[in-house]
Amino acid sequence: MKGLPPVLITAIVLVAGFVLCALQFPNIASTRVVCNLLTDNAFLGIVATGMTFVIISGGIDLSVGSVIGFTTVFVALAIERWGMPPLVAFVAILALSAAFGAAMGAVIHLFDLPPFIVTLAGMFLARGASFLLSTESVPITAPIYSTVSDFALRLPGGGRLTAVAIIMLVIVIGGALLLQLTRFGANVYALGGSRITASLMGVAVGKMTIRIYMLSSLLAGIAGIVFSFYTGAGYSLSAVGVELDTIAAVVIGGTLLTGGQGSVVGTFLGVLIQGLIQTYINFDGTLSSWWTKIATGVLLFAFIALQQVMIAIARRPAVRPAGATP
C-alpha cells in the first residue's frame, strides 16, 4: 500500500553495498569481517541509539563524543589511581553522565535554548573536564578488562562475536523496543512532531526533554565504558568528532533531523553503512590520506543518493487514489 518502508530500503542499500564490496574483495564476505564490523562500531551503535531518541524528539546532542572521552578517562583513573572496584566506577560514571544529560535537558527546557548550542557547550565542558582529569592516556590493567576483551563467541569462518558487540546488539534491540512499544517512545515522537502541540496534548514536555538527554548521555557513558574495553585505556582525546559520525549514522538510517520520524533499527543500519565504507577503504589500502577522505565523501553521497532515489520511487503514488478506503 505505501511501498517499501524507508528502513527496509536502507537495509537493501546496505546489502547491495556489501555484495558489491565482497565482489571486489572476497575476504569481506566472511564472518570475521562482519563480526569486526559489529565490534569496531559497538560504541558508535550505542551512542547512535541514544542520539536517535534525541533527534526524533527534535533535538540534537553534540556532547556525546566528549562524554565518551570523559568516561574513559574517569574510569581509567578511578580504577587505576583511585582504587575503585571497576563495577563501582561504572556505576559512578553512569550516574554522572546521566546527571550531565539531565542537566543539559533541563537547561534546554527551562531556558528555551537551542539544543545545538547547549550541547555544544556540554561538549566543551566534558572535553575540558577530561583534560583536567588527565592529559595523558592511562592504561587500565584491571583483570575484568582482559576478561571482557578476551571474551568472544567464536563463529565458523574466524568470526568473533565479542562482548562489546553483544552489549551493542542488546542496547540496540532494547532501544528499538523502548522507542516503538512504550509510552515514552510515543512521547518522543510526539515531541518531535511539535513540542507545543505535544504539551497541549498533555505530554510533560519538560520531563521528557530531561529524560531524553539523560538517556542519550547515559548511553554515551555506556559507550565510553565499551570504548574503554575496546582500547583498554582512558584517554582525554578519545572519540573526538564522534558526534558527527553518530549524527550521520542516525540520519543515513532515515531519521529526520527535524524530528518526528525515524527508528533505532534504521540507525543501526546507518552505523553499519558507515562501517562498511571504512572497511572498504581499509581493504583497498592504496588510498592516501586525502583520497580516503574524498572516497568516504563519495561513498556517503552514493549511499544517501541511492537511498533517496529508492524512497522517491517507493513513494511515487503520492496521494492515495480516491475510494481506496481501507
Next chain:
Amino acid sequence: METGPDSAPCLLEVRGISKSFGAVRALQDVDFTLRAGEIHALLGENGAGKSTLIKVVTGIFPRDAGIVRLGGVEVAPRSSKAALEAGIATVYQEVNLLPNLSVAQNLFLDRQPMRFGIVREGEMRRRANALLAGFGLDIDVAAPLGSYSVAIQHVTAIARAVDLSARVLILDEPTASLDRHEVEILFKIMRQLAGRGIGIVFVSHFLDQVYEISDRITVLRNGRLVGERETASLPRLELIRMMLGRELAETTSARASAGEHQARGVCASFKGYGKAGYVAPFDLELRHGEVVGLAGLLGSGRTETARLVFGAERSDQGQAKVEGAPARLQTPRDGVRHGFGYCPEERKTEGIVAELTVRENIVLALQAKRGLHRPLSRREQDEIAARYVKMLDIRPPDPERPVGLLSGGNQQKVLLARWLATSPRLLVLDEPTRGIDVGAHAEIIRLIRELCDDGLALLVISSELDEIVTYSDRVVVLRDRAHVEELQGEAIDVSNILAAIAADGSTIAQEGRP
C-alpha cells in the same frame, strides 16, 4: 455552592480574569460561568479574546489577575496536562494534533492502554476505531494522521477531547472545517455529554449553529465581557449588536446575468485538466467578474482542483489557457506570474509565515511577483499594509506585529490581503471565511462582489452552502474527486447543490474518504 437561575450547579467559574500581551490587553476583568450540563457559547469578533480566555483557563497562558473555580474549588492549572487531570479537556483553535503520529496514537497519547509497561497496540487501535466510529469515521487508525485531510484531523482532535472530558469540554471553533453532516454528529455527541452533566464551552462564528446547540451565550468584545444571556431569549440582531457594538450592514446579493460575463471574456480555461490519482480530468472556465463556487463534501477534491488551477500541484494531463493563450501552470510561481492568487485552507502550515510581521506577510506575494531586484521600499510596504489593515479591519491594527500572535480570524484576513495586494486577475479562495466573525464575514462577501465588479475572476471553495449560493454565479459540484455537475443562474440553490452532491444515491453518512 452557587446555583444559577436554572438551578443547575455551577461547574466552572471564572472571575475577574485579565491578561495582557505587552501593550495588547487581550482580556480585562472577564467573568464567565459554566453550569453543569449546559452548552455555553462563547462569542465575539475576531480578536475579542475567546481563545485567550480558554488558554488562560487551561493554564497555557499565565493570567495577570483573576481566579478560576472548578466545582467550587479554586484551581490554577499550570499546563494543559494539569488541566486535563482536573477534568478539563480542550480542542484548541490553532494547534490540532501531531501529524507524524498515527491516528490511534494521537487519540491515546499519554494514556495508551498498557500492559507490563508496553503499549497494547491492538487494543489501542480497537478503541480508536470504536471511538471514531461514534463520529461516523471508518479509517485506518494506524496510518499517520498527517495523511488525512484537515477535516478528519479535526474530527480526531474532537474525538480525543470528548473521550478525555471528565467535567468540562472546551471546543474552540470545532466546526470551522467540518461540513453539515459532521456537525450534526458532533452536536448529537455534545448533547449526550451535556446530558451526562458535563459542561461544554462552544466557540463558533456560525450563529445558526450557536442557536441550534447552545443554552446560554457569553459575548466578549475587545477583551471585555459584554454580557451573558439565555440563547432562547436573545434575538439574533441583538446578539450581533452585542458582538460588534454596532448594527450589521445589510449585504445585498445582486447576481449578474450570465450574458454580462460572457461579454467580459474568459480569464482562464482548463480543458481535460487533471492529475492521475489526484483529481479526474475536468473542464473549467473562469470569466472575468465572475464567482465560481466549488461545492462538495469533504474529500471530494475541491482543494485538489484549486491547487491544480493555481499551479500548486503539477497537472499531468489537459491544457490550461490564460486570457486565451496556452499557459504553463506547474509551480506556484507560474500561477503568480499569470496573475493568479491562492489562499490555501491550511492557514497555519501553508498560509502565514508566523514569525514575520503583518506587513511582511501582506507584501510577500507582491514582492515575490515583482522579483528580487525591485524591492518595495519601506514606505510602499507601510502604505500597502496600512491600506489592507484598514480595509479588512485587521486587529490589532498594528502592521508590525508578528502574524503568529494574531487571532485566527485576523490571520485569515492577512492572507486575503496578501493576494489582494498583488491585484490578481484570478483569485482562488479555499474556505476564505473559515473562522471569520459575522462582521468580517459580511465584509468579505461584500469584498468578493466588489472585486468581481472590478473584473476579477474568483474560484471559491466553501463548506457553507448558504454562502456559496449568496455570491456564486456558477457552482461546480464535485464528488469523489471528479467534477460532476455545474449549476448556473437560477438553478443555484442549496437544495439543488445537495441533490447533486448526493446524486449517485450514496448516503452522505459514509463518504468515501482516503
Next chain:
Amino acid sequence: GQLTIGFSQIGSESGWRAAETSVSKQEASKRQVNLKIADAQQKQENQIKAIRSFIAQNVDAIFLAPVVSTGWDAVLKEAKEAKIPVVLLDRDIDPSGKELYLTAVTSDSVHEGAVAGEWLAKTVGEKACNVVELQGTVGASVATNRKKGFDSVVAKHPNLKVVRSQTGDFTRAKGKEVMESFIKAEGGGKSICAVYAHNDDMMVGAIQAMKEAGLKPGKDVLTVSIDAVPDIFKAMAAGEANATVELTPNMAGPALDVIAAFKDKGTVPPKWIQTESKLYTASDDPQKIYDSKKGLGY
C-alpha cells in the same frame, strides 16, 4: 614472493606526517614491498579497525604509527594469534604490550624536548631568560613528552623560566595567534628571551608574529623547535630561527629492513630501534638542508 605490509598511519595532520607517509612509500617501493596504507584520520578507533582489516586480509606484517600509547592490547593480541608481526613506528606503546610487537622504530620525544632545552640552556649561559612555550595539541602524547623533556632541563637551570605556555595545536595559524597574544601579554615582547615550540610549524607562525610586532626572531628572541621540516631551515637561512631538533620521517626504512631479515632468516631485532634526535642550528648550512629536504613530501 612479494611482501604485503599493512601500515596504519595516523593521518596527515602535519607536513611532517605527510613526509613520513611519502618517505615510507618510497622506501617500500625501493624494496619492492607492497605497502597498504590505511589513514586513520587521527582516530584510534580507525587504527584498530584498520589493523583488524589487515589481519582479515592476512598481510605479512603490520606497521603501526600509534596515535596514542595505550589501548592496543586486544587488537595486537589478535595480530599475534594470526602470527602477523607488528612494528611500531615513530611512537612507542604502553609497556604492558611489549611482547605483542616485534620492535619499535621510534624517537624518544621526551629526549627531543630535552635536546631542545639543553641547547637553550647552553646558548643563554648564566643569563636570566624568560621562555614562552607553544604546546602541541592538549592531550597529545608528543606534546606532553616534549614538554616534559624541556621542563626537566629548565628545572636544572634556575635562570631559565617558562613564563607563558599555551597550546598552538601544532598548527601555523594557531602558533601565530598564540604568539601574538604572548607578545601583548609580555609587554610587547621585550621581556621574551626565547620561544620553544613543540613543532616547527607553530614556530614558523610564531616567527611571523614576531616580525609583525617589530621583533627580530633569531636575534632579539631565540627560537628552538622540533621536527626539522624544510621551512624552518629556510627561516634559519634567513637568520630568523636558531635551532631545531630533527625527527626523521624515515621510520619505515629501518622497519622494512627488520621485517625482511625477520622473514628471511628469522632474525629477532632489539625491542627498540631509536632514531637519532639530531640538533640543527644556523651553523649547519640550513640552505643545503632545506634543498635536500624539499623533495621529501613535507
Next chain:
Amino acid sequence: MTALLPRRGLAQIFALIVILMVDRAVSPQFFDLRLQDGRLFGSMIDVLNRGTPVALLSLGMVLVIATRGIDLSVGAVMAISGAIAASLADSHGLPVVLAAALGAGLVCGLWNGFLVSILGMQPIVATLILMVAGRGIAQLITEGRIVTFTSPDLVWLGNGAILGVPVPVAIALGMLILTGAVVRGSALGLLIEATGGNARASDLAGVGTRAMILAVYVWCGVCAALAGVIAAADIMGADANNAGLWLELDAILAVVIGGTSLFGGRFSLLLAVLGALIIQTMNTGILLSGYPPEFNLLVKAVVVLAVLLLQSPKLTGMAGIVARIRGTKA
C-alpha cells in the same frame, strides 16, 4: 529600513562589553593601541584580525541558517580555496588567484545547494559530505604539504593595512556592508526570512524557495572561500590539514549567539558578526590570561552558556516575575 542595531542586539552588546572588561582585567594592556610599521598594533586589533575568518563564515552561515539549513562544509571550503590560492599565488596575478579561489567556493556552494534544494537532502548530511570530501580535495591540491608562497599581493591581503586597519578586517567590513546591501537592499532578506519561517507557505506565495536556498549556499561557499584565502594569506601558506578545522562550529555558534534561530526565519547579519567578535574576544582573553591550556574548553563552555542565558527570553521573563513578586511583597 530597520535601525542598524535592533533592540534585540542589546544582550549581545552587553555580553561583548562584559567579556572585554574581563579581558582588560586579565591583561592590563588590552586596550593599548600603537602604530607599528604603518598598521595598528594591540590586542583589540588581534581580536578583529583573528575574528575575521569566523566573521566571514558567519556572514554566509547566517543566511543558510535563516533558511532553516546548516552548512558544515565551510571549514573544508576554506581549506580548498586556501590551497588553490597558495598554489597559484606565485605563478599568477592576484585577480586570477582570487577568481580561482572564490570560484571554487562558489562551486562548492552550488554543490551543497544542489543537494539540499534540488535533491532535497537534509542539510546536515548534505554538507557533511563536502565537509569530509572537501578537506580531502584540499589535501589533494597541496598533497598534504603546507604550500607556502611569497607573492606580495596575496601576503598583503593577510598582513597589509589600509590606513592602519589590517586588510582582513577591512575586507570583512566590506563584505558585511556588501552582504547587507544585497540582502536588505533587495527583497532577498524578506524572501529568505519567509522561506525559513515557512517554506511551504512561501512557495505558495510565489517565492522561489528553491532558488533562495540555492543562493544562500552559494553565498556561504563564497564567504568561506574568502575566509580561506585570508587564512592562507595570514600564514603565507596553505595548510590544508588544519585550515578552518572545526571553524564550522564556531561559525554556527556565532550565528546563534547573534540571536538567529537554528529553526530559520529572522536573521541579523550584524549580530552574527558581533557573535563572531564575542567568540574571538573570549579566545583572545583566554590566550592572554596565562591559564594552562587545559582550561580553555571549560572557560569556553561557561562563557557560551552565560551569553546564551543572557539572551534567553525565559530568563528575562523569570527575572520579571521575580521582580514582580519582590515588588508585591514590598
